[in-house]
Amino acid sequence: MFRDATADIPAQAALSGAGPAAADELDFVVIDVETACSRVSSICQIGIVGFRAGTVAFEYETLVDPRDHFSSFNTRIHGIAADHVAGKPCFADVHEVVDGHLAGRTTVAHSYFDKGALAAACRVHDRTMVKTTWLDSVRVAKRAWPELSSHKLNVVSKHLGIPLRHHDALSDARAAGMIVVKAIDHTGIPLAGWLMLPVGQRAAPAPLPAPDGPLKGHRVAILGQPRNGPLAHRLAGSGARIVAGVGSTTTILAVIGEEPFGYVRYDAQFRHALELQRSGRAIRIMSERKILELLA
Structure with missing residues (x-):
């Protein structure tokens, strides 16, 4: 304090x-x-x-x-x-x-x-x-x-x-x-x-979605972990398509950390997800723990 x-x-x-x-x-x-x-x-x-x-x-x-x-x-x-x-x-x-x-x-x-x-x-x-x-x-x-x-x-x-x-x-x-x-x-x-930015170094691509699974049809952005990280692989294995950032077609923003998320709320991606919710878009903001509990 x-x-x-x-x-x-x-x-x-x-x-x-x-x-x-x-x-x-x-x-x-x-x-x-x-x-x-x-x-x-x-x-x-x-x-x-x-x-x-x-x-x-x-x-x-x-x-x-x-x-x-x-x-x-x-x-x-x-x-x-x-x-x-x-x-x-x-x-x-x-x-x-x-x-x-x-x-x-x-x-x-x-x-x-x-x-x-x-x-x-x-x-x-x-x-x-x-x-x-x-x-x-x-x-x-x-x-x-x-x-x-x-x-x-x-x-x-x-x-x-x-x-x-x-x-x-x-x-x-x-x-x-x-x-x-x-x-x-x-x-x-x-x-x-x-x-200096590493010359020729690009971020690893996101894992491809599995053909079936409980998250099939969902487009998931991840805040707090790379889009090729362990959570991305877990969600892609459940059928989700991992996207680079929150957009108009994103259905879930998965946040690394526990609610109420603290200063994550100031992140531009988080604020954009809130704005989409207020405009009536069907996008959910979920902690990593909650989304994994749904898949358990």
Whole structure:
């Protein structure tokens, strides 16, 4: 739950409001945001950490008045409520500082939720988009430690022994940065290598559906696992056609994780499935456990 993150920042680190370090002093920066409600623009906390030579070079954290309501769902996750941000700056007020830390650099985020939230906040508050090179530390973790059953921030951090106060923006950003540092050390792939897409490498195709089975005729998208992963093979063996993403003909979105799914609800595929449901389309959103129980 939320508490004042600045209490844990070393004295030599840059604090909220401090100017960014010189561009040539940093290898990369990391950003994490927390949001007040289901609108991704409703940023209520920002944490930014700069890394140089594998160690933390500076840290910036601030609470933000989202100019939006706080949902009880989000507050239960991060512990931030409306009274915590009373009198705090809005995103428009801190945009220049955030841009100064990120612009022209490599910016790490654990999944692209933070990238989308930052872009949405820029649009809502009529501020210029931050021009930076993004690196998804989820993708880094999946490549470095493919044996893990999940590559969520808390799971990877626990596996690597990285201290984490989950859903505190500064702690999350620091942990995501350490994942990249440890991945570089573990694989020998330098930062530049993680930014390059493997030449000629394509995702393995989805398994073909069995001619018969309880899921024959269903088109299933899977969120949280590749379309050639173990769940895809299990569902295809039951007659389902595995599709790359949620579309107008998708009948099931299978979600890795348990209901109410937490931050998965912010994923673009999940939101699209909800929109299709509201428009009257016959698409079901099911956890992996529930869909496998139906097949048992």
